[in-house]
Amino acid sequence: xxxxxxxxxxxxxxxxxxxxxxxxxxxxxxxxxxxxxxxxxxxxxxxxxxxxxxxxxxxxxxxxxxxxxxxxxxxxxxxxxxxxxxxxxxxxxxxxxxxxxxx
Numbered sequence: 001x002x003x004x005x006x007x008x009x010x011x012x013x014x015x016x017x018x019x020x021x022x023x024x025x026x027x028x029x030x031x032x033x034x035x036x037x038x039x040x041x042x043x044x045x046x047x048x049x050x051x052x053x054x055x056x057x058x059x060x061x062x063x064x065x066x067x068x069x070x071x072x073x074x075x076x077x078x079x080x081x082x083x084x085x086x087x088x089x090x091x092x093x094x095x096x097x098x099x100x101x102x103x
Contacts, residue, residue, distance in 0.1 A: 006076060010068040012083060021085050022064040028080040029073060035060070040069030 014021040027034045035058045039045050044061040062068045072079070 006072045006074050008070040008072055008079070008081075010062065010070060010081070012062045012064075012068065014085065020064045020066060021062070023062045023083050023085050025060050025062065025081060025083045027060070027070065027082075029076045030078055034073070034079075036071050038071070040067070042066040043068035043070070 008027075010025070012021055012023040012025070013019060027036075036045070039060065042063050042065045044059075044063055046059040046061070048057045048059070049055070060070075
């Protein structure tokens, strides 16, 4: 992360245990899908390229080892986050990620 860079810090927690959870996530910034060039050290950015079909897919994941820092465009004003527990290679398996409250 560069000093002064606008960023989003994600703490993705399992709703049942309130512990860090591996999760796949995607972002929309100012109404458009947004894929950062990189993530902090606790995030994974995987690029899959299908050369025959000229398709490119980028997966963003949390490794369940702390907050994930996501660099944002400097002019970003609004955003939305979609999260599914588990890594991006397991479609359809989406146990709950939720808000944890301190006891």
